[in-house]
Amino acid sequence: MSIHRTATEPVACCAPLGASALSDQEAEATAAVFRALGDPTRVRIVNLLATSDGPVCICELVDPIGLSQPTISHHMKKLVDAGLLEREQEGKWAYYSINPAAIEKLAAVADLKGACC
Numbered sequence: 001m002s003i004h005r006t007a008t009e010p011v012a013c014c015a016p017l018g019a020s021a022l023s024d025q026e027a028e029a030t031a032a033v034f035r036a037l038g039d040p041t042r043v044r045i046v047n048l049l050a051t052s053d054g055p056v057c058i059c060e061l062v063d064p065i066g067l068s069q070p071t072i073s074h075h076m077k078k079l080v081d082a083g084l085l086e087r088e089q090e091g092k093w094a095y096y097s098i099n100p101a102a103i104e105k106l107a108a109v110a111d112l113k114g115a116c117c
Contacts, residue, residue, distance in 0.1 A: 016111040030109055033102075036082035041065060042075050046084065046098070055088055055095035 022030070037043055048064055049056055058072050065072055076096055079085040083102045088095045 016108055018111060033082050033084065033106060033109070036078050036084060039075065039078075041067065041072075042079055045072070045075055045079065049085065049096060049098050052097075055086075055097040057093055057095050059093075 017030070037046070044065060045061065048061060058069055058076060061072050062069055076085065076087070076094075080087050080096070084099055084106075085096050086099045088097070
């Protein structure tokens with residue numbers, strides 16, 4: 001059984017929203033993350049993964065989310081592309097988990113006091 005792990009670079013910025021100025025690149029990277037989280041289904045998926053004991057297969061999300069597997073796959077791709085989730089391929093099954101580095105950077109972005117990482 002081979003395992004292949006996929007993770008996109010998490011939030012590519014470090015400047016918090018409370019910083020004196022954001023570069024165009026920082027603003028675009030931050031907007032991409034907020035776009036990924038701008039869908040209630042994706043927020044629910046992140047919540048379920050954040051409270052799980054380990055990586056989760058899409059098949060385990062169908063009932064709690066109430067959507068079809070292809071629809072959930074679409075949302076998972078958006079979250080992986082934004083760098084918020086990690087994907088592990090085990091044979092034909094894919095397992096997803098929160099990307100801890102992305103969550104740390106996201107917390108720094110939301111810091112309105114301006115402390116940077």
